[in-house]
Amino acid sequence: MKSLQETTLATQSQDIKNIPFSKFSASGEELSCVVEAIASGGIIGDGKYTKLCQSWLREQLGAKKVLLTHSCTAALEMAFILADIQPGDEVIMPSYTFVSTANAVVLRGGVPVFVDIRPDTLNLDETKLKDAITVKTKAIAPVHYAGVSCEMAPIAQFAHQYGLRVIEDAAQGICSKYNDQPIGSYGNLAAFSFHGTKNIVSGEGGALAINDPSLIDRAEIIWEKGTNRSQFFRGDVDKYTWVDIGSSYLPSDILAAFLWAQLQQADSITQHRINIWSRYHSAFEEFEKDHRVQRPIIPRQCQHNAHIYYLLVDSLETRTQILANLKRFGVQATFHYVPLHSAPAGKKYGRQSGNLTVTEDICDRIIRLPLFANMTFEEADYIISLIQESLL
Numbered sequence: 471m472k473s474l475q476e477t478t479l480a481t482q483s484q485d486i487k488n489i490p491f492s493k494f495s496a497s498g499e500e501l502s503c504v505v506e507a508i509a510s511g512g513i514i515g516d517g518k519y520t521k522l523c524q525s526w527l528r529e530q531l532g533a534k535k536v537l538l539t540h541s542c543t544a545a546l547e548m549a550f551i552l553a554d555i556q557p558g559d560e561v562i563m564p565s566y567t568f569v570s571t572a573n574a575v576v577l578r579g580g581v582p583v584f585v586d587i588r589p590d591t592l593n594l595d596e597t598k599l600k601d602a603i604t605v606k607t608k609a610i611a612p613v614h615y616a617g618v619s620c621e622m623a624p625i626a627q628f629a630h631q632y633g634l635r636v637i638e639d640a641a642q643g644i645c646s647k648y649n650d651q652p653i654g655s656y657g658n659l660a661a662f663s664f665h666g667t668k669n670i671v672s673g674e675g676g677a678l679a680i681n682d683p684s685l686i687d688r689a690e691i692i693w694e695k696g697t698n699r700s701q702f703f704r705g706d707v708d709k710y711t712w713v714d715i716g717s718s719y720l721p722s723d724i725l726a727a728f729l730w731a732q733l734q735q736a737d738s739i740t741q742h743r744i745n746i747w748s749r750y751h752s753a754f755e756e757f758e759k760d761h762r763v764q765r766p767i768i769p770r771q772c773q774h775n776a777h778i779y780y781l782l783v784d785s786l787e788t789r790t791q792i793l794a795n796l797k798r799f800g801v802q803a804t805f806h807y808v809p810l811h812s813a814p815a816g817k818k819y820g821r822q823s824g825n826l827t828v829t830e831d832i833c834d835r836i837i838r839l840p841l842f843a844n845m846t847f848e849e850a851d852y853i854i855s856l857i858q859e860s861l862l
C-alpha cells in the first residue's frame with residue numbers, strides 16, 4: 471500500500487469534498503406535519519400521528535400490533551419485560567452488536583450469552599445456538615446487521631423446538647425482507663430504530679412490533695407507565711390505574727409527525743440508498759478479485775435496505791491508513807462495534823459461548839463508508855477514487 475505522499479491523487483485537482491458519514495434528509499412533508507401536529511394541540515404521545523405511524527408499520531410488517539417508542543433501546547427494554555426475563559435467565563445474541571441489545575436484558579437481571587457471527591453476513595451464526603443453550607435460556611435476540619436478515623427460518627425452528635422466545639433487534643432492518651417476508655415479522659417481538667443515523671428517521675425514535683397476540687395487552691400497559699390507560703380510553707375498563715410494571719416509552723406526537731412524513735418516503739429513500747450501495751459494490755468488484763478487499767455478501771433469500779456499505783480490508787493497519795487518508799480528504803468513514811464480550815460491561819454482565827473468532831477478526835478490519843438518503847453519485851465516486859488510490 472502506498473503512503474499519501476507517493477500516491478498521485480487524481481483528487482489533487484479537485485476541491486476537497488466534506489462528506490459526513492451520515493446525514494438525514496427532510497425532503498418531504500416533515501415540517502408541515504410537525505406544524506400541523508403543534509397547531510392541532512397534539513404534542514403529547516399516542517396522538518394522531520402516532521396512530522398513523524403505528525398503522526403504517528403494522529401493515530408494512532403484517533404485525534398484530536405496533537407501538538411507537540422514543541428509541542429502539544426503549545422498544546428492546548419493553549421486549550425483554552414482555553419476554554418475562556427473570557434474574558439469571560439467559561438470552562443468546564451476537565457479541566457483534568450495539569449495547570442496547572444486551573443492556574435491555576441486563577436491566578431485567580438477565581445474562582446476555584454472546585455467540586459468534588457468520589463470516590458472510592456478520593449476523594448471529596445459527597449453527598452456534600445449540601452449544602449456547604442451557605436450562606436457563608429463555609430467548610434468542612438475532613440482530614439484522616446492515617439491514618441484511620439473519621437466517622430466520624432455522625432460528626425460528628430452533629426457538630420453537632426449545633420453547634424460546636425470539637426478539638428481533640431490527641434497529642437497522644426497516645424495509646428489508648427474508649424469504650419475501652419483512653424483517654421484524656419472524657420473532658415474537660421486534661424492535662426498530664428511527665434514530666437520526668438510521669434509514670428512516672425522527673431524530674430519536676423507535677417502534678416495537680408485536681407478532682404474538684397474547685403479548686398485546688401487557689405491551690400497552692408497559693408502554694403507558696404500567697397503567698391500563700389504553701384500555702380505559704377504549705372504554706374496556708372503567709378505571710385508569712396502576713396494574714403492572716412499566717415506564718414512559720411513548721414519543722411525543724411532534725416526533726411522530728416527523729416520522730410520518732419520513733415513512734411516506736420509505737420506498738424512495740430505500741431505493742436511493744440501494745443505488746448508492748450498488749455503485750460502491752460494483753466499483754469494488756475488481757479489488758475483491760485481487761483480494762484487496764472483501765465486499766458484503768447478500769444471500770439470495772435476503773432483500774436488504776442498504777443500511778450500511780462496508781468493506782473488509784486485510785488488517786487493522788490498512789484500515790487505520792485508509793480511514794486517515796479518507797479523513798484528510800474530508801470523508802468521514804468509520805469502523806463499527808467493539809464486540810460486547812470484550813467490553814467492560816459485557817465481561818461483567820454477560821457470558822461468552824464458544825470462541826468468537828469471526829467477531830474478533832472482522833471488528834478490526836471493517837470500514838463503513840458514508841451512505842445517506844440524499845448522497846450523490848458524485849460523492850460516492852469521490853470516495854471510491856480515494857479508496858482505490860489508497861489500495862493501489
Ligand SMILES: *Cc1c(COP(=O)(O)O)cnc(C)c1O
Pocket residue numbers: 540541542543544567568570571613639641642662663664665674675676
Ligand atoms: C441503532 C441501534 C440500536 C439502538 O437504537 P436507538 O433507537 O438509538 O435506541 C440498537 N440495536 C442496533 C443493532 C442498532 O443499530
